[in-house]
Amino acid sequence: MTLASPGDPLGPVSPPVDGRRLGQAEQHDTLAARNSRLTPGELLTVKVRRSAVPEGEDVYQAFHVPYQKWMRVLDALNWIAENAAADLAFRWFCGSKMCGTCAVRMNGREVLACWEAVEPNMVIEPLRNLPVVRDLVVDRTRYEDKVASLEPWIERREPYTEFPEPLTHKQMKDASKALDCISCMCCYSACPVIGLGDLTDFAGPAPLVQLGQTALDPRNSPEKVRRSLELTGIFNCVSCYKCEEVCPASIPIVSRIIEPLKARTAQLAPEMARHSFALRGIVARRGRVDPGALVLRVQGLRALGKLQRILRLLVRGKINPIRTLLGIKTSAAEAAGRLLGREAEKQ
Amino acid sequence: MRVVTTDVAVIGGGAAGCYAALNLSKRGIKPLIICKGLVGKSGASLFAGNLVISGRALGNSEENASNTAEFLIKYHNQFLIDQNWAQRCGKWIEKVYYPELEEAGLYFRRDDAGEVVTSPGKIRSVAANVQGNSGVPFMDLRRKQIIKAGIARMEETVATSLLRNPDGSVGGVFCLNYITGEYTAVVARAVILATGYSDRLHTRSTGTREMSADGIALAWRAGATLLNMEMQWWHTNDMAHPPSWQRMQIYPNPMLGSEKSARMLNAAGEEFFNQQQDDPLAFGPYTVQLKALVKQVRAGKARYDGGYYAGFDNCNAAEVETYTTYGKTFRQLGLPFPASMAETAVSSHYRQGGIDVDTTTMRSSIPGLYAAGGVGGHSNGLIGLATYDGQVVAEGVAADIAMPKAAAVPQDQIEAECRRLDRLRSSSGEGPAPGRVKEDLRRIMWEKAGVEKNASDLRSALDDIERLRLDLPGMKIRNAGKSANYEWLDAIDVTNMIDVCELVIHSSLERKESRGPFIRQDFPFTDNDNWLAANVLKKSDNGLRFEQRPYDLPLFAPGFSRKDNLEVAW
Numbered sequence: 001m002t003l004a005s006p007g008d009p010l011g012p013v014s015p016p017v018d019g020r021r022l023g024q025a026e027q028h029d030t031l032a033a034r035n036s037r038l039t040p041g042e043l044l045t046v047k048v049r050r051s052a053v054p055e056g057e058d059v060y061q062a063f064h065v066p067y068q069k070w071m072r073v074l075d076a077l078n079w080i081a082e083n084a085a086a087d088l089a090f091r092w093f094c095g096s097k098m099c100g101t102c103a104v105r106m107n108g109r110e111v112l113a114c115w116e117a118v119e120p121n122m123v124i125e126p127l128r129n130l131p132v133v134r135d136l137v138v139d140r141t142r143y144e145d146k147v148a149s150l151e152p153w154i155e156r157r158e159p160y161t162e163f164p165e166p167l168t169h170k171q172m173k174d175a176s177k178a179l180d181c182i183s184c185m186c187c188y189s190a191c192p193v194i195g196l197g198d199l200t201d202f203a204g205p206a207p208l209v210q211l212g213q214t215a216l217d218p219r220n221s222p223e224k225v226r227r228s229l230e231l232t233g234i235f236n237c238v239s240c241y242k243c244e245e246v247c248p249a250s251i252p253i254v255s256r257i258i259e260p261l262k263a264r265t266a267q268l269a270p271e272m273a274r275h276s277f278a279l280r281g282i283v284a285r286r287g288r289v290d291p292g293a294l295v296l297r298v299q300g301l302r303a304l305g306k307l308q309r310i311l312r313l314l315v316r317g318k319i320n321p322i323r324t325l326l327g328i329k330t331s332a333a334e335a336a337g338r339l340l341g342r343e344a345e346k347q
Numbered sequence: 348m349r350v351v352t353t354d355v356a357v358i359g360g361g362a363a364g365c366y367a368a369l370n371l372s373k374r375g376i377k378p379l380i381i382c383k384g385l386v387g388k389s390g391a392s393l394f395a396g397n398l399v400i401s402g403r404a405l406g407n408s409e410e411n412a413s414n415t416a417e418f419l420i421k422y423h424n425q426f427l428i429d430q431n432w433a434q435r436c437g438k439w440i441e442k443v444y445y446p447e448l449e450e451a452g453l454y455f456r457r458d459d460a461g462e463v464v465t466s467p468g469k470i471r472s473v474a475a476n477v478q479g480n481s482g483v484p485f486m487d488l489r490r491k492q493i494i495k496a497g498i499a500r501m502e503e504t505v506a507t508s509l510l511r512n513p514d515g516s517v518g519g520v521f522c523l524n525y526i527t528g529e530y531t532a533v534v535a536r537a538v539i540l541a542t543g544y545s546d547r548l549h550t551r552s553t554g555t556r557e558m559s560a561d562g563i564a565l566a567w568r569a570g571a572t573l574l575n576m577e578m579q580w581w582h583t584n585d586m587a588h589p590p591s592w593q594r595m596q597i598y599p600n601p602m603l604g605s606e607k608s609a610r611m612l613n614a615a616g617e618e619f620f621n622q623q624q625d626d627p628l629a630f631g632p633y634t635v636q637l638k639a640l641v642k643q644v645r646a647g648k649a650r651y652d653g654g655y656y657a658g659f660d661n662c663n664a665a666e667v668e669t670y671t672t673y674g675k676t677f678r679q680l681g682l683p684f685p686a687s688m689a690e691t692a693v694s695s696h697y698r699q700g701g702i703d704v705d706t707t708t709m710r711s712s713i714p715g716l717y718a719a720g721g722v723g724g725h726s727n728g729l730i731g732l733a734t735y736d737g738q739v740v741a742e743g744v745a746a747d748i749a750m751p752k753a754a755a756v757p758q759d760q761i762e763a764e765c766r767r768l769d770r771l772r773s774s775s776g777e778g779p780a781p782g783r784v785k786e787d788l789r790r791i792m793w794e795k796a797g798v799e800k801n802a803s804d805l806r807s808a809l810d811d812i813e814r815l816r817l818d819l820p821g822m823k824i825r826n827a828g829k830s831a832n833y834e835w836l837d838a839i840d841v842t843n844m845i846d847v848c849e850l851v852i853h854s855s856l857e858r859k860e861s862r863g864p865f866i867r868q869d870f871p872f873t874d875n876d877n878w879l880a881a882n883v884l885k886k887s888d889n890g891l892r893f894e895q896r897p898y899d900l901p902l903f904a905p906g907f908s909r910k911d912n913l914e915v916a917w
Contacts, residue, residue, distance in 0.1 A: 032681025069588040070680060078591065086780035086834050087826035093389035093555040095591040097675070098483055101388065114591050115679060133526055134831040148494050154452035163446040164405065168461040172454055179454060179476040179484045183388075213484075214452060 034117045038067040044118055046076050048088065049125040051134045060123070061085070073124065074102055074113035077136075089135035097248060100182030103127055103189070104136050110186035112248040127189035129204075143188060146207045150231055152214050155224040171218045177256045178212035180249045187243035187253055193236050201233035205243035205253050208232060212257040215264065226268035234258065234265055235276055274298055284340040287333030292324035348530040348765060350756055353379040353499070355744055356520045356533045358506045358562065359541030360386030361393075362730045363720025365489040366737025367539050367744075372496045374745050379533060380493065380500040381522055383542075383557040387490035390543045390555055391697070391721060395482035395730040396598055397472040399630065402441030405463055407471060412437075414469045414628060420903045421917040422629045423727050424699065425863035426879055427575055430902045432706035432725060436735040443738075444731055448475075453488050456603065456670060464670055466601040468623065470630040478603045479672035482730065501531065506561060507839055508764050509538060509569045509716065510757050517569060517715035518757070521764045525836045528829025530768070532761045536748045537715055539740055540566060544697035544721025544728045548848055550786075550793035551652070551694040553582055553594040559785075562722040564843035566702045567850065572712040573884040574724040574896075575700025576847075576854035580864050581798060583620075583636040584611060584691040586676060587653035593694050595676055597657035599632050603670035605662065611636070612656045612688055613648035621661070626916060631729075633696065634863045638913050640693070641799065641866060651693045651798050658688035693798055699727040700854070703883065708743030709736060717744060724881070771838040772829070776821030781837035784818050788844055791815070796852055801868040805856050812849055819845070850884060850891070857893045858882050861912035873912045875905050 038044070043064045050061050063084050065076045074092055081088045092102035095114045102113040105125040130138040169176065187205035188194060194204045203211075211232065215225045243253040251257065266273040278297040282290050291313070295303045304310070313319045322328075355371055357364045360382030368378040380386055387393075402412050416437055420428055449455060456464045456474045465471045466478075475481035493500060503526045510519035510532065519534040542562030545554035567573060584599060586592040599609050599622045611620040620639045622632045629635040640649060649655035658677070659667045664685050668674045677684040701724035702711050709717045719740040720733035774781070795808035819842065824834045860874035861867045880895040 031679065035680050068590065070592075071589045072591050074591045075589045081833075082782060082786065086782055086824075087832075089831040089833055093384050093557060094393060094594070095556070096595040098393045098480070099384070099388045099555065101385065134828075137526070137831045139526075151495070153491050153495055156450075160446070160450040163449050164455060164457075164463045165449060166461060167454075167457055168459055169457045170459050172457065176454065176476055179487075180480070181487075182483060183487075213487075217452065217454075219452065 031117075035070055038071075038118070038120060040067055040069055042067045042120075044076060045121050046080065046118075047123045048077075048080070048135070049123070050088070051132065065118075067118065071118045072114055073104065073106055073111060073116045073118055073122070076118050076122070077113060077124070089133070089137045091137050098182060100184030103184040103186045103248075105189065110189045110246040112184055112186065115248050127185055129189050129191065129194045130185065138185070140185065143183070143185060143204070143206055146203050147183075147210045150203065150207060150211045150228045151224075152211045152228065154214050154217060154220045156219060157221040165219075167219070174256050174260050175213055175216040177251050178209050178216060180251050181206070181209045181213070182249055183210065184248060186246045186248060190242040190246045192240060192242060193238060200236040202236035203232040203234070205237075205258065208234065208237075208261060209251060209253060209257050212261055216257070216260055222268055225264065229261065229265045230269050230272065232261070232265075234262055235273060237262070280340055284337050285329070285333065286327065287330035287336045290324055292319035292321060295319075296324070348532065348761070350532045350534060350761075351379065352534045353377050354535065354748065355379070355537045355539060356381060356535040357539045357541060358382075358520060358565075359390070359539075359543060359720070359722070360384065360500065360502070361390040361486070361541065361543055361720065362395075362489070362733040363543075363737045363740075364539070364541035365486075365493055366734045367541060367719050367740050368498050368737075369489075369492055369496060370738055370741030371744065372498050374741065376741075376745060376748070378498055379535070380498060381504050381506050381520060381533065382500060382502050383505045383561065384555065385502050386493060386500050387486035389557055391545045391553070391558075391728070392486050392543070392730055392733065393482040393555070394553070394594070395475075395485060396600060397466070397474045397478045397481050397603070398445075398731060399729060400465065400471045400473060401437045401444075401731065404441045404445055405465065405471070405473065411469065411471055415630075417903055418470055418628055418630050419729070422634055422863075423631065423729070425578075425634075425917060426875075426898060426900070426903070426905055427578060427699065427862075427881065428726050428898070429706045430899065434902065436732055439735050439738065440731045444734060448485075448488070451488060451492060453485060458604075464603045466603050467606060468601050468630075469627045470601075472601070472603070472630070474603055474670060477672050478670050479598060479675075485730065504531070505557075505836065505839060506565060507768060508760075509565050510534070510760055511569070512715070512755070512757070515570075515714070517713055518755070521761060523768060523839070525833070526831050528832065530765060532756065534756055537717060537744045539709075539717045539719055539744065540702065540711075540722050541719045541737070541740075542722045544733075545695075546698065546844075546847070548789060548792050548844060548851065549695040549797065550789045551585070551593045551692060552789070553585070553596075553694050553696045555594075559840035559844045560847035561840070561843050562718070563701060563847045563850070566711060566713075566716065566718065566722075567846065567886065569713050569716060570886050571716060572703040572886075573701065573850065573854075574703045574881040576698070576724075576851050576884060577858050577882060578699035578727075578862070578865050579695055579851070580633060580697040580699055580727060581637050582694045582696045583633060583640050584609070584657035585694040587690040587692040592676070593692070597659075597676065597689060597691055598671070598673055599636055599657070600630065602667065602673070605666045607659075607662045607666065609657055609659050609673070610661050611639070611691070613643045614654050615648055617648070619643055619648075619655075629917070634917060637693070637798065637864050641913060653690050653692045655691060656688035657691045659685040660688055695792075697721060697728045700724040700882075703881075705743075707739070708746070709740035710743055710747070768835075768839070771842075772824065772832065772835045773827050774822045774824045774838060775827075776823050778818050778821030778823055781822050781824065781834055781841050784815060784822060785837055785841045785844065787815055787818075788812065788841065788848060792848055792851075796848075796855060798864075799866050799868050800855055802856060805852050808852050809849065812845060812852075816845060853891060854882055854884055854893075863912070863915075863917060866912065871911055871913070872909050873905075873915050874909050876908045879905065
């Protein structure tokens with residue numbers, strides 16, 4: 001039995017962790033170190049991005065906050081509101097990773113304030129990709145509207161009969177992961193595609209996880225799932241894993257939600273997956289990505305109208321029309337065809 | 348300022364409020380949800396760890412079914428409950444609640460073979476997806492049902508006063524959206540208070556940030572009768588550190604798929620509580636735990652604010668973590684799991700008492716005003732009970748508003764409330780910030796109206812609160828802006844909290860016995876001869892007065908007259 005009482009060292013003391021690398025560093029021993037690196041009373045330097053009152057440029061205001069045992073970012077914010085800046089605006093309700101409303105960016109990374117250990121030097125900023133109301137409070141409307149538009153609820157093909165209905169955890173494996181979502185918006189803020197604004201119609205990781213709760217549920221009718229998926233712009237996701245890296249609920253967002261949803265989309269609404277099918281077909285046949293063939297396949301003859309871009313790509317060696325037109329294969333073509341399946345080759 | 352007209356204003360977006368709104372909407376009655384947090388994302392419902400199996404559902408034996416009822420009446424409510432209501436509720440949970448939730452898509456955790464996973468033992472339970480986190484998918488589902496039904500909601504909006512018709516009945520709500528700073532007067536034919544069980548009235552409380560006893564304060568000001576306001580439940584093993592984790596519980600309940608449960612150790616490392624061994628009938632063993640802790644504190648082996656430990660070092664990790672979230676707290680601190688025990692402390696949890704209601708309709712003593720769920724004084728918390736109230740109140744309201752009533756906008760009341768709130772926002776005295784006054788109040792409650800109470804401490808708390816009242820007019824708000832002004836919200840909150848704290852203390856002085864989690868050092872005995880009764884609190888011309896109302900005992904009775912409370916199991 002180990003009694004963890006105040007002041008007990010919990011493990012070796014390690015150097016400060018770079019906030020940007022937390023996703024890679026959160027192993028057991030590192031966490032213990034992060035939670036015991038500071039001693040009660042030690043001063044943290046906390047810089048908080050604040051909205052100017054009445055209006056003007058945002059400012060970073062610095063505070064010195066005494067460390068308390070196992071202090072979370074939220075404790076530091078509460079200390080500031082109680083002792084130094086009563087007018088600091090930040091949202092939270094539960095303080096225990098359930099309501100998902102206290103997410104902020106700490107040293108450039110999205111964290112849940114109630115869940116993340118403090119750092120000796122912290123810069124706290126509001127989430128990205130949502131309008132700031134004041135200080136650290138963001139307007140969630142954009143996300144809420146998107147989720148509502150996806151109608152993430154179940155429509156049964158067969159009428160419900162009795163409790164409990166036949167269902168196994170295996171069938172619910174991916175949906176069950178999505179059900180851990182507390183819609184904290186960490187992933188939404190971290191997503192580079194959402195960061196592109198209106199350039200794409202991508203719904204974003206958080207709405208997709210919400211949709212995954214019912215779209216990956218075997219009880220839902222495929223017709224209903226298809227209608228929802230058509231509104232997601234899901235193939236704009238570049239699978240960069242930023243969402244997964246910051247998720248405080250440890251949901252494998254890309255591998256267990258977005259990828260299965262993409263597969264479901266390819267099945268139920270294949271026209272949305274044209275780009276994906278084309279890429280897969282080209283790789284399966286030629287053993288390599290052929291950007292020229294890909295553009296031709298997806299955009300058709302329209303692509304030829306963009307002469308300037310074609311020239312630029314030619315000069316940079318990005319496309320090779322001769323190889324494309326002759327359909328030259330690489331030595332990997334055989335293996336690629338085998339791995340991706342003959343079906344893909346036909347596409 | 349805008350005026351909105353609806354059939355029914357529902358204040359609160361938790362289990363009771365959402366279900367009431369859904370049921371009203373199904374009947375063609377238009378509800379409007381006014382939620383101080385976000386619907387389904389704040390308040391106590393979010394914390395539902397698992398769902399107790401009622402009646403004969405899911406292979407429950409006759410004995411299991413009876414145990415569940417006995418547990419609810421004894422351990423959860425210490426007999427201060429309408430047993431007939433409890434019976435109706437149990438039947439409804441068995442027949443309607445589970446099937447309806449599952450039909451809507453709630454995932455009751457299965458194993459790979461398709462069996463619903465339960466906790467074994469005398470009382471069984473299930474989880475929505477994961478034990479310890481059931482409230483999250485449960486309330487998320489409600490949020491989506493509300494959206495699907497097209498029910499209007501005003502979120503991050505605080506109800507600041509009830510609007511009254513000339514005949515004294517309640518005819519609406521005045522509220523403030525504290526994110527935009529906009530006032531709205533909601534004119535309605537009925538108002539349902541569903542503001543929940545737990546309020547943050549003590550330094551350590553499980554209530555979420557926005558819970559400041561608004562429902563009780565609004566009802567009291569409207570003249571509604573309250574009861575059992577002294578009956579306060581406690582969590583005995585919430586994390587002692589950090590402060591924001593004061594509602595992070597090391598769950599003592601039976602676990603899904605395991606015969607074991609968490610244990611508690613005193614400062615000397617001696618085990619003093621292990622639910623599955625100490626009292627298997629105490630499914631949510633919070634009162635049993637509390638009594639065990641009181642003995643440790645009196646022996647100098649623990650403090651109410653720490654110095655004792657809880658954890659799962661008697662289990663293996665897989666046993667705990669296959670179906671529960673219980674490991675997350677330890678893992679997030681980097682503590683070896685399950686080998687480490689975490690320092691824990693007491694937090695005030697559910698208020699058992701609240702607004703006096705007719706349990707067949709959820710009417711309060713004021714026409715037009717209803718209460719459902721935790722804010723009612725008729726029962727103590729389980730998410731199923733709160734949900735059932737949502738159904739009952741919808742039926743009650745539907746029957747009453749069939750009679751047409753002209754909705755008039757009480758202009759004078761609206762103007763007065765605008766002035767009061769404007770004045771609070773521009774508080775520019777030399778005194779403390781409203782948030783500071785809130786903390787001072789919570790400290791007084793923690794120190795003088797905490798787990799163990801006595802008349803002299805309680806009276807001294809009243810004196811302290813009276814002094815604190817003098818601070819209210821001189822509070823200082825730094826930023827007089829309207830948008831996301833949490834100082835302003837604190838100023839509104841503290842006005843409610845201070846009134847309710849006084850009522851809690853007066854009620855505590857009135858109940859001259861100890862009962863379950865209500866522990867009086869000066870009256871250590873549970874006194875069924877004189878106090879197996881509701882401690883009814885009524886507003887009178889010169890303040891307040893108390894009445895007693897005995898309970899019927901059709902199903903279970905205590906079976907003794909007087910006994911040292913610490914020797915009573917429940």
